[in-house]
Amino acid sequence: MLHIALGARFRLMEEAEVIFYFDYVDPACYLLDRALRALLPDGVTVARRPFELRRPPLPPIDPGSEAWRSRCHAVQRAAADYGLEVSIPGRMPWSRKAHELWLHAHAKGCCEAMHSALFRAFFERKADIGRIDVLISLAEEAGLDPTEARAVLDVDRYAAEVEETRDAALRSGVRGPPTVEAGGRRLEGLPGRQELLRFLRAAAC
Numbered sequence: 302m303l304h305i306a307l308g309a310r311f312r313l314m315e316e317a318e319v320i321f322y323f324d325y326v327d328p329a330c331y332l333l334d335r336a337l338r339a340l341l342p343d344g345v346t347v348a349r350r351p352f353e354l355r356r357p358p359l360p361p362i363d364p365g366s367e368a369w370r371s372r373c374h375a376v377q378r379a380a381a382d383y384g385l386e387v388s389i390p391g392r393m394p395w396s397r398k399a400h401e402l403w404l405h406a407h408a409k410g411c412c413e414a415m416h417s418a419l420f421r422a423f424f425e426r427k428a429d430i431g432r433i434d435v436l437i438s439l440a441e442e443a444g445l446d447p448t449e450a451r452a453v454l455d456v457d458r459y460a461a462e463v464e465e466t467r468d469a470a471l472r473s474g475v476r477g478p479p480t481v482e483a484g485g486r487r488l489e490g491l492p493g494r495q496e497l498l499r500f501l502r503a504a505a506c
Contacts, residue, residue: 318345318504320482322352322475325399325419325430326362328376328387329491330479334420336383337481340498342505349416351400352467352478355393361431362393369393379491390423394431397463399423402436404459406445414443 321337323330337347355362362369373389380387399419406415418439422428428435433454440450453459470480474487481488481497483504492500 318483319347319501320350321347322350322470322478322480322482324352324354324478325396325403325423326390326393327354327478328373328389328424329379331420331424332376332380332383332385332387333479333481333491333497334416335385336494336497337501339383340494340501342501345501345505349412350466350470351396351403351463352470352475352480353396353400353463354478355395356464356467357395357397361395364389364391364393376491379493382494388424388427390427392427392429394429396430397460398433398436398454399430400463401454401457401459402440402450404462405450405453406440406443409445411444415440415445418443 319337319341321334323334325331341347364370376387376389403412403415403419406412419430422435422439423430428439430436430439433451436454437447437451441447475482476489479491481492481500483500486500486503488497488500
């Protein structure tokens with residue numbers, strides 16, 4: 302079973318051997334999240350940290366850009382190595398509100414259901430998770446009070462924490478998602494299956 306903890310104000314609420322920096326609109330993060338679930342040794346805990354690839358007021362990622370197409374092709378190649386499939390959405394919304402909703406879900410004790418729902422909604426259902434109405438529907442499906450969730454998103458209650466977590470990661474040397482840390486070691490980008498296995502086994506020792 303995968304146990305999740307959050308570094309609230311950069312302090313883990315439980316001891317975690319692995320830290321995973323991710324963004325909900327990044328196919329590399331979606332693939333690595335699935336790989337971690339499949340390969341994580343028993344008893345090893347993971348702390349998830351939101352890290353926006355493109356934060357407002359910068360424009361969202363252009364899915365037609367050469368750099369993004371190259372990234373997506375690399376994800377498809379890596380997916381084959383893991384024996385998984387990843388469908389790349391054609392639109393790229395900001396992920397700020399999705400991360401805010403996950404932080405709200407964490408405070409309410411249902412972050413795992415919310416985390417899975419956000420990734421599946423974007424990559425499997427091609428839902429626009431940058432839209433508040435879509436997020437509220439997902440929140441309700443995950444067991445959250447939709448009225449409270451809307452109020453939280455409307456007042457940007459967790460916006461500062463999303464930014465602070467990203468800034469703290471940058472100060473520590475993290476360059477972007479996906480990144481996995483354990484035991485003073487760091488894996489940047491999307492590792493191959495065997496490389497990830499070796500990394501996780503070392504974390505379990």
